[in-house]
Amino acid sequence: MVPTDAQTSAGIQRQSATGAFVARNAKAVVSVFGGVINILAVSAALIQIAPPNVAGVGAALLAVMETLRTVNVWLVRNEPALEAKAVELAGVSGSGAA
Template sequence: MAPTDAQDSAVNEKRSSTSIFVARNAKAVVSLLGGVINILAVSAALIQFAPADVAGVGAVIVAVLEALRTANVWIIRNEPVLEAEAAELAGAWGAGAA
């Protein structure tokens, strides 16, 4: 049974939305993976060369910084989407208050 034009269109639309999602979030995923590698490398170095109490604190600080960096990349890449959602919510909230 051959697919119809409507089925082809639905499949292409789904692929397109998936591609847009992946493209929009690819840099954040790369940032996250780089952050994990950085955390592992810094933690290994700290455990090897720093006193135990400093190594744990240093690893936590690096992990927090990497999480903030990844969040920053995600926000920057999704800024237009976030602005549109905020405007939509503000409009709905303003219409509900009126």
């Protein structure tokens, strides 16, 4: 079965939408992987050097910081899309109330 032009066009649009999503979120994904590696490395060092209660607190604080860093990367990267959606929702709710 040979795909029609409409099927080919739909497939290309789907790929470009997926590609745009991946490109928009790639930095956040890289940040997650970097954060996990950082947490593992620092936790291993803390376990060897620091007392257990301090090592646990240090690892937990680092995990929180890495999570916040990843969220920040995602927010900065998706700010235009989030702003457009907020304007759209504000327009929809504003026109519904009037």
